[in-house]
Amino acid sequence: MDARPIGIFDSGLGGLTTVREVRRLLPGEELVYFGDTGRVPYGSRSRDTIIKYARQDVAFLRQFDLKAVIIACGTVSTTALDILCQENSLPVLGVVAPAAQTAARRTRSGRIGLIGTQATIRSGAYERHIAQVRPDAQVFAQACPLFVPLVENGRTRPGDVVIETVAAEYLAPLKQAQVDTLVLGCTHYPLLEAVIRSSMGPQVELVSAGAEGARAAAELLRRSDALAPQDAPGGLKCYVSDQVADFSRLASLFLGWDVAGQVEHVDIDRY
Amino acid sequence: MDARPIGIFDSGLGGLTTVREVRRLLPGEELVYFGDTGRVPYGSRSRDTIIKYARQDVAFLRQFDLKAVIIACGTVSTTALDILCQENSLPVLGVVAPAAQTAARRTRSGRIGLIGTQATIRSGAYERHIAQVRPDAQVFAQACPLFVPLVENGRTRPGDVVIETVAAEYLAPLKQAQVDTLVLGCTHYPLLEAVIRSSMGPQVELVSAGAEGARAAAELLRRSDALAPQDAPGGLKCYVSDQVADFSRLASLFLGWDVAGQVEHVDIDRY
Numbered sequence: 001m002d003a004r005p006i007g008i009f010d011s012g013l014g015g016l017t018t019v020r021e022v023r024r025l026l027p028g029e030e031l032v033y034f035g036d037t038g039r040v041p042y043g044s045r046s047r048d049t050i051i052k053y054a055r056q057d058v059a060f061l062r063q064f065d066l067k068a069v070i071i072a073c074g075t076v077s078t079t080a081l082d083i084l085c086q087e088n089s090l091p092v093l094g095v096v097a098p099a100a101q102t103a104a105r106r107t108r109s110g111r112i113g114l115i116g117t118q119a120t121i122r123s124g125a126y127e128r129h130i131a132q133v134r135p136d137a138q139v140f141a142q143a144c145p146l147f148v149p150l151v152e153n154g155r156t157r158p159g160d161v162v163i164e165t166v167a168a169e170y171l172a173p174l175k176q177a178q179v180d181t182l183v184l185g186c187t188h189y190p191l192l193e194a195v196i197r198s199s200m201g202p203q204v205e206l207v208s209a210g211a212e213g214a215r216a217a218a219e220l221l222r223r224s225d226a227l228a229p230q231d232a233p234g235g236l237k238c239y240v241s242d243q244v245a246d247f248s249r250l251a252s253l254f255l256g257w258d259v260a261g262q263v264e265h266v267d268i269d270r271y
Numbered sequence: 272m273d274a275r276p277i278g279i280f281d282s283g284l285g286g287l288t289t290v291r292e293v294r295r296l297l298p299g300e301e302l303v304y305f306g307d308t309g310r311v312p313y314g315s316r317s318r319d320t321i322i323k324y325a326r327q328d329v330a331f332l333r334q335f336d337l338k339a340v341i342i343a344c345g346t347v348s349t350t351a352l353d354i355l356c357q358e359n360s361l362p363v364l365g366v367v368a369p370a371a372q373t374a375a376r377r378t379r380s381g382r383i384g385l386i387g388t389q390a391t392i393r394s395g396a397y398e399r400h401i402a403q404v405r406p407d408a409q410v411f412a413q414a415c416p417l418f419v420p421l422v423e424n425g426r427t428r429p430g431d432v433v434i435e436t437v438a439a440e441y442l443a444p445l446k447q448a449q450v451d452t453l454v455l456g457c458t459h460y461p462l463l464e465a466v467i468r469s470s471m472g473p474q475v476e477l478v479s480a481g482a483e484g485a486r487a488a489a490e491l492l493r494r495s496d497a498l499a500p501q502d503a504p505g506g507l508k509c510y511v512s513d514q515v516a517d518f519s520r521l522a523s524l525f526l527g528w529d530v531a532g533q534v535e536h537v538d539i540d541r542y
Binding site for chain 1: 308309310315316317319320416417420421423424426432433436437512513514517540
């Protein structure tokens, strides 16, 4: 049993889809979330910059006495997980290995699609993890650089010609490759599930990296007897590097509940 | 006569459209450009964060012995110009006043459209400057938050259904208001000129804030006898806060010439 909080971070709002999943699986846990809204997006930046920002994010979260850190960001998970694990003495959990394992187990044809940010696709991290479980699988990867700005501007609805056109362009090579499983490698993408599902067709199984990461983190805590006491009320405290009000307004879209009064500002470049 | 360089900065690549104009008007000047590519975009961030970033940008540029600083960023010009002027002992020039004056002079009907980032529209800076020149003018303002990510992803061509649809949505209220002059209040927008022109129609005059800012800076230097010597060769040195290679590749699109070898990385949060 371990009553200490779990730290969770992302470049901005996307990681809240993972927070939602962790809350659903482990309602008694205390969660401390950091969203780097002053520097979002990460996915179009270079490896060095992503590593620098991720180190600062973890350094801030470690101000709290945490039992684990979940990287609720596809870009950081694919680009900086090894470095963060080496540099920190507590468990640092990403979304790649859990999502890659699930995709590799579920595919029937061995043809797996992967969508993510430019940094995620460039990293090759999913290909490596999938090959470990299923060496014969083929991964068809596609960067979707406009998905994050479109989601953050609320263009998520099926029928919107802008998101439909962009999604059709990005997904065409994956449809042509006849993948039967598609990894949503960025924690913003669950908000595009309806658009992606209608473009790919009902026969393609979607695997959400953020949800798989949450599930794997819950399993690890359970196995290592590090869950919060059963009667703990649980809670969520959020920190952001840009304005609190802007975050609070959009956060409900990702979380499904209101976080007003639970959000504070932090000067992330001091860490 | 003043042979010292001019500092120019922007959140990222957009300001290079202003650099191009300065080079055209004043080919003998030494220019030092800073693009905050590690933290772009600015336009969707809060006022406090924009001011903090702008202060760091100017602090970095002032490492050089400059004769003036041009804010080649619509967002910083509307949000932080006063503060930067107060805090610095050299001329700091924005794009708002020159563009507002040109628009106020050119409009016949007194109905002026303004497009820019969320921060630019929120600031109300254009309305204040236009009212000084032409108190009877009406300004119709529209934030275009998706234009910067679309430009940075190369979606600038007429006929592209994505940029055409987004532009038509943003510009519809301005067409309905029958503006006869439209201020492009962000230095990224000149790359969308063809799309905007075809949506607004040939009767609407476009005023580019970046180009007007460059023209006003050239005039000021000429009037104060601070131009470089006539036979000076001129030059451009660029600094960026993310990776040099990514910037160099895209910069040619904005500049129209190659900057490879003239770009260096800088750790902007040390300033």
